[in-house]
Amino acid sequence: MTPDALDAPLDPLTERALEWLVYLHSGAETDADWSAFHDWKAATPAQRQAAETAEQLWDGLGTALNRKRRAKAARATLLSLGLLALLAGGFAAGVFGPPASYFPDARTAVGERRTLTLADGSQLELDAATSLDIHFTAGQRRLTLFGGRIFVAVAPDPARPFLVEAAGGTTRALGTAFEVSRDRDLVDVVVSEHAVRVAYPDAASGTSVEVEAGSEVSYAPATGLARPHPTDLANRTSWRRGLMLFDSRPLGDVVGEIERYRRGRILIVDGALRQLPVSGMFETADTDALLDALAEALPLKVDKLPLLTVIRRDPARPLEPFQPQK
């Protein structure tokens, strides 16, 4: 096909539809423009058809245009091969200790809880949707928490300190049982027995704090290392008994908790709803019941779809707090 033929004008409706799409991706477009395009589409079946064809072209172009990503994917494969080689080397060198005491994939799925006994006899409980690395060497015992929540009952071994790293901070056990939870960059440490020393951003910079049993401390990039404060241990460690306990917790937090135990995402449509206080005790194994209870007690509508749960306001009921009982 000659360039001239390629540049021949299309039928007027397709031309118009293409111009619309180009304008709608110009960076100058507003929602009024999207709405106007909708009106144009809705006006006649022929316009709808022309728009559909143009939209399909726009959508499909990604594959035809994109070469770079393929190169990236190939690099990623190479990288993981390299990683595998590294791992194999690690095994050979005994970096991870004997295979029998090595837990290669300390990870739980959504809704799954697990208890592990580590090589040194320490007990490790993993809450749902948790993943971590375990590095034990002759000099130290170190866990790296990538996300989720763990409870550790540390077996004493004065020669080898026990550390939990999470999001740039380090918690050092001082003969202890404690919990570390991580949600993206926010880390929370709750101490059940004895004490821990929490360092953030790192031990070298000297910012660290000792946290006693019955207290908790949190750190995050925005706030730095907070001051430890007393906490309700029974409440905070209820997850280990398969329970969720809430005492006037904002709905936004509660939804974050539910997501650990429920497949798919939960979206709260109205920001004001996030602040609604929720109290009650629920089983982590039955998030459906919890969502039903929320819909009953609060002015909410909960739509449970595959992969997505949507929480929105029930316009028929006023926004006032109500404490669900169970």
Place this chain on the structure above:
Amino acid sequence: MTSISSEQTAAASDLDAIFRLYYQELNRFAYRKLGDREAAADVVQDAFVRYLASDFAAQDRQAPASPRFFLWRIVSNLMIDGARRDRRRGIHATLDDVSEHLVDPMPMPDRLLESREDFLLVKRALDSLPFKCRAALLLNRIEGLTHAQIAERLEVSPSMVSKYIVTALRRCMNGLSSLRA
């Protein structure tokens, strides 16, 4: 070793951000068109479910179009099609439709560019483009730059950028129709 969970977190926060960015404008739009808050909320919610489903189904799809394009397109199409459908089917029909889409690995399958032949024709049309024309399309569609940003890079006016992109798309269309004619 364990990088999957951080990737999942990133994907999840993306969805949150997309939801926050576009929910209000889509809801306003749907409400203006439908005149009914419930119906508007249903349509918008349906669109997000489809977005989520396509996200899950097509994780390795290359350079998907922008979320805003995807969401507006679905909301708009649902309203146009919904207006023609039997109103009594209501929300239940919508939810059933969605469940089917979630089982179906390709929600809203796009017929265009699906076949190898189509793909090659478009590829050839793109290869025939002058440098600035191709660059304008690439920077806009793949890199997500605005026309003003592209204009600066290519040292042309923003309206020229629009013309380049329209030209590029027209060539693709003509390339495709040469097969179909």
